[in-house]
Amino acid sequence: MALARVQLPASAKRGEIIAVRIAIQHPMETGFRYDNMGRAIPKNVINSLRVRYNGAEIFRAEMGSGIAANPYLQFYAVAEASGEFDFEWVDDSGERGMERARITVE
Amino acid sequence: MITPVRRRFVALLAGLAAVSLLPFRAARAQVDPFTALLKQVTGGATVHPGRVSVDTPRLADNGHSVPLAVSVESPMTAADHVRSITLLSERNPRPLMATFYLGPKAGRAQVATRVRLNGTQRVLAVAQISDGSFWSGTAEVEVTESACLDMS
Numbered sequence: 001m002a003l004a005r006v007q008l009p010a011s012a013k014r015g016e017i018i019a020v021r022i023a024i025q026h027p028m029e030t031g032f033r034y035d036n037m038g039r040a041i042p043k044n045v046i047n048s049l050r051v052r053y054n055g056a057e058i059f060r061a062e063m064g065s066g067i068a069a070n071p072y073l074q075f076y077a078v079a080e081a082s083g084e085f086d087f088e089w090v091d092d093s094g095e096r097g098m099e100r101a102r103i104t105v106e
Numbered sequence: 107m108i109t110p111v112r113r114r115f116v117a118l119l120a121g122l123a124a125v126s127l128l129p130f131r132a133a134r135a136q137v138d139p140f141t142a143l144l145k146q147v148t149g150g151a152t153v154h155p156g157r158v159s160v161d162t163p164r165l166a167d168n169g170h171s172v173p174l175a176v177s178v179e180s181p182m183t184a185a186d187h188v189r190s191i192t193l194l195s196e197r198n199p200r201p202l203m204a205t206f207y208l209g210p211k212a213g214r215a216q217v218a219t220r221v222r223l224n225g226t227q228r229v230l231a232v233a234q235i236s237d238g239s240f241w242s243g244t245a246e247v248e249v250t251e252s253a254c255l256d257m258s
Contacts, residue, residue, distance in 0.1 A: 017213035030222070032199065058211045066195055066203025068171040068220040075206070078213035 004099045006087060011104040012079035020051070020059075022087055023072040024097065030065040044092045046071055054083035079105045139196050140230050147192050147202075147232055148240045158191075158243030160231045169223040169253040176231040178215035178241065188215040189234045196227040198253075222253040 007021040024046060031043025043065060051059040059075050077085075087099040144153055161175040178188045187210040193203040206217045215233070223229070226249050232242045 030199075053211065056211070058209060060207040061204060062207075063204045064200050064202055066193070066198050066200060066222050068222050072218075072220050074175075074218040075208065076212050076214040076216060078211055080211070 004087065004097060006085070006099050006101045008085065008101055008103060010102075011106065014079060014081075014105050016079045017076050018079050018103070019074055020077055020085065021072070021074045022049075022051075022099070023070060024049075024089065025070055026091065028063075028065065028067055028069045028071060032065075042092075046089050046091045046097075049073070049087065049089040051075075052086040052088075053077055054081060079103060081105050139201070140194060140228075143194055143201055144230075144232065144242075147194070148234075151238070151240055153232060153240040153242045155242055157235075157241040158231050158233045160229055160243050160245035162229065162245045162247050164246070165248045165250070166223065168251050169225065169249040170251075171220045172223050172247060172249070173218070174221050174229065174245075175216065175218035176233075176243070177217075178233045178235075180215045180233075180235065182210055182213055182215055184210045185236070187212075187236045189236055191215075191217055191234075192232045193221065194230040194232065195221070195223060196229070198222065198224045198227075223247060223249050225249050225252045 003025040005023050009018050012018050026046050028046065029041055029044040033041045035041055045065050046063055049061045050057060058077050061073060063071065082103060082105045085101045085103065090096045157179045159177055162172060166172040176191050178191065180186060180188045188208055190205055190207045192205045195201045195203055203221055208215060226247065228244050228246050230242055230244045232240055234240055
């Protein structure tokens with residue numbers, strides 16, 4: 001589905017606190033807008049995003065229409081071991097998205 | 107020169123001013139839109155002010171996308187960490203904007219995002235600490251162009 005961009009350092013020292021950023025291309029439709037035929041555009045937002053670091057959940061977001069279009073999130077994580085960050089999200093229409101990023105920890 | 111007439115007049119003015127302020131104060135105290143919402147979020151637990159800071163621009167030109175960062179004072183250890191951060195808006199049609207769940211593996215209790223704001227208002231962030239207590243912080247944002255323009 002949507003395009004997403006994940007940004008985190010390629011490598012980090014063990015125990016270092018790193019910033020993790022994700023931006024997903026998504027209209028985050030509020031449900032309050034109308035199209036040019038006067039029909040209501042149904043609400044469709046990414047309602048949940050889950051981030052796992054080497055399989056363990058480290059961050060989860062439950063979002064509503066109060067989050068701007070093309071949602072952007074930045075949070076932090078302790079670099080424990082080399083591995084993978086898995087990002088998984090789903091919107092109101094049931095569409096799912098995934099993104100992965102690798103990190104090397106020395 | 108102070109005449110009795112003038113003195114009475116001044117007293118009357120002061121009295122009027124006091125009376126006109128009273129209902130205004132009462133109305134303000136009643137309409138705290140966050141109290142009912144907070145009950146939903148916390149399940150009736152008391153929310154302490156402090157420990158949470160919300161960082162937004164004081165003046166946001168465009169309410170469709172307002173950068174917002176929340177940070178909570180917490181050591182983020184297994185014994186003492188932030189469990190969740192909830193963002194509430196005073197004037198949005200859906201005041202519950204988002205809830206973020208974190209844990210000790212986050213290292214730092216700070217989340218940044220961009221929110222939609224329907225006009226000038228206060229934004230409230232409520233954090234739940236691992237001991238179950240709730241803390242909150244607010245920020246005032248002036249929005250020149252509101253989101254939700256199509257909501258009529």
